[in-house]
Amino acid sequence: MIRNAVINFLAENACAGKQTVDPDQKSDTLSEKNVNTARSENVSLRALAEDKFPCLEELADTLELIIRASACRETVVISGSDESLYLAFGRCRGLHKDTMIFRSLFEPQVNSFSYTPGVLIAADPAKLTLRAEIYADSDADEIRVFSREKLTEDSSLKYGDNLEPEEFFLNGDLTQVPGYREFARRIGYITGVINSSGRTLKKAVTARRAVFSTGGIRRFSAGALKNFISRLVRERVLKVRDESYLYLGFADACRQETDMSGDGKEHSATDGPELFVSFTPEKLFSIRDGRIYCDALAGSVPVEQGDALIRDPKNLNENRIVADFIDDRLRTISDDVQRMPVKLKRLSYITHLLIEISGNIKNNISTEEIIRLLHPTPATLGYPREEAVRVLDGCGALLTGMYAGTAGMTYGGCSTALVMLRSALFRNGEITLYGGAGIMGESDPLSEWKETGLKMTAVLKRIIPEDDVARVLAKINMMKSGE
Numbered sequence: 001m002i003r004n005a006v007i008n009f010l011a012e013n014a015c016a017g018k019q020t021v022d023p024d025q026k027s028d029t030l031s032e033k034n035v036n037t038a039r040s041e042n043v044s045l046r047a048l049a050e051d052k053f054p055c056l057e058e059l060a061d062t063l064e065l066i067i068r069a070s071a072c073r074e075t076v077v078i079s080g081s082d083e084s085l086y087l088a089f090g091r092c093r094g095l096h097k098d099t100m101i102f103r104s105l106f107e108p109q110v111n112s113f114s115y116t117p118g119v120l121i122a123a124d125p126a127k128l129t130l131r132a133e134i135y136a137d138s139d140a141d142e143i144r145v146f147s148r149e150k151l152t153e154d155s156s157l158k159y160g161d162n163l164e165p166e167e168f169f170l171n172g173d174l175t176q177v178p179g180y181r182e183f184a185r186r187i188g189y190i191t192g193v194i195n196s197s198g199r200t201l202k203k204a205v206t207a208r209r210a211v212f213s214t215g216g217i218r219r220f221s222a223g224a225l226k227n228f229i230s231r232l233v234r235e236r237v238l239k240v241r242d243e244s245y246l247y248l249g250f251a252d253a254c255r256q257e258t259d260m261s262g263d264g265k266e267h268s269a270t271d272g273p274e275l276f277v278s279f280t281p282e283k284l285f286s287i288r289d290g291r292i293y294c295d296a297l298a299g300s301v302p303v304e305q306g307d308a309l310i311r312d313p314k315n316l317n318e319n320r321i322v323a324d325f326i327d328d329r330l331r332t333i334s335d336d337v338q339r340m341p342v343k344l345k346r347l348s349y350i351t352h353l354l355i356e357i358s359g360n361i362k363n364n365i366s367t368e369e370i371i372r373l374l375h376p377t378p379a380t381l382g383y384p385r386e387e388a389v390r391v392l393d394g395c396g397a398l399l400t401g402m403y404a405g406t407a408g409m410t411y412g413g414c415s416t417a418l419v420m421l422r423s424a425l426f427r428n429g430e431i432t433l434y435g436g437a438g439i440m441g442e443s444d445p446l447s448e449w450k451e452t453g454l455k456m457t458a459v460l461k462r463i464i465p466e467d468d469v470a471r472v473l474a475k476i477n478m479m480k481s482g483e
């Protein structure tokens with residue numbers, strides 16, 4: 001029943017409201033005029049739900065079908081840790097008031113770009129409501145794929161040449177970038193600067209990558225990546241609650257303008273489609289009812305040492321730097337900032353320190369301005385920002401790309417912006433895992449290597465079957481022999 005309701009709804013709405021915007025418009029920013037052409041409607045599926053679980057199953061099936069059948073160039077999925085799931089199909093565009101993706105990493109100057117969906121679906125498994133918005137823009141053709149036939153035709157689900165992620169981890173080669181020796185040198189350089197008198201640097205965040213490759217001969221197919229996305233979405237819907245947020249950004253081969261990897265190379269059609277996925281525990285902020293809620297998440301230990309973290313001076317200090325930064329910045333837009341006491345955030349694979357900070361928002365401040373104000377925090381760049389950039393750049397540790405950038409959506413007066421940690425990039429015949437860590441004056445290279453390995457392992461566990469994880473774990477956590 002849900003499937004039919006969704007398919008009918010999409011089929012009806014996908015044909016509506018097209019081509020009302022000048023296709024020659026070159027502006028990076030969608031004007032109010034464009035935004036006003038959007039149609040939106042709500043469909044309540046609650047009435048259809050006799051029993052919650054069969055209903056979720058059907059919702060999961062339907063979303064899976066839609067993702068697979070969609071011929072859109074880009075698909076984005078964002079899920080809150082407890083309540084919401086957003087799916088967007090369309091293509092990258094200028095800033096839009098309802099839907100945004102911002103990228104920037106380790107750059108004080110925030111580069112942002114946004115996402116204009118052909119169809120935005122916000123499916124709230126708890127409330128079982130589904131909302132679709134159709135934006136009439138010059139790419140509206142892409143949403144025609146949501147025809148009844150396409151969504152019901154089984155043949156649209158068949159793909160050849162699937163390259164499953166598991167193959168990479170089991171049969172592929174692993175390259176660690178950098179290897180342990182270079183990683184340790186960078187950390188020595190950073191701690192040297194922090195500990196030298198007369199320098200203002202308190203903290204800098206560095207990261208490493210584990211790149212799995214099958215020799216680059218085969219590329220991912222759009223079908224394989226869509227299968228993978230739909231599996232994750234299905235698991236997400238059925239689980240309802242999760243300790244992490246989920247972000248999935250898929251781009252088909254024809255997109256040229258973005259660089260999800262941060263290697264400075266634009267994505268080209270010959271690279272094939274690409275997918276960036278993040279299972280992040282950190283939100284930059286969420287906004288509800290005119291109030292902003294931020295997480296100062298920093299300071300980490302393995303789960304078994306979790307209790308001691310709350311008394312550990314190095315980690316408390318690391319977390320305080322992030323909280324003070326957010327607190328200061330929020331005071332410029334809020335006159336009632338409230339800061340909670342530090343507490344433990346226990347995840348299944350790691351324990352962090354967390355300080356929650358909230359405040360009302362003065363009028364007339366856009367979500368983009370708030371992102372520019374807060375991102376990147378010292379949890380993903382360092383403090384002070386400019387000096388962190390200089391020092392990271394000075395030792396070759398400055399990374400750019402989607403990892404540790406921010407992505408989010410604003411929707412119906414609420415916004416959520418996530419920090420793209422615990423992430424993986426599927427691109428050009430390779431899967432790259434990212435793991436980062438905040439470096440303080442007392443940081444030790446070996447424990448930072450292990451911490452970043454732990455974070456990458458957590459991503460791995462989300463994307464391949466449990467049985468395979470152990471076989472590749474040893475590779476990722478390899479120390480000096482991993483070079």
Ligand SMILES: C=C(O[C@H]1C=CC=C(C(=O)O)[C@@H]1O)C(=O)O
Nearest residue numbers: 298299300379421435436437438
């Ligand atoms: C930079 C990352 O984590 C940040 C968030 C939480 C704890 C962190 C830490 O303890 O170093 C990092 O600041 C990452 O996961 O790649």
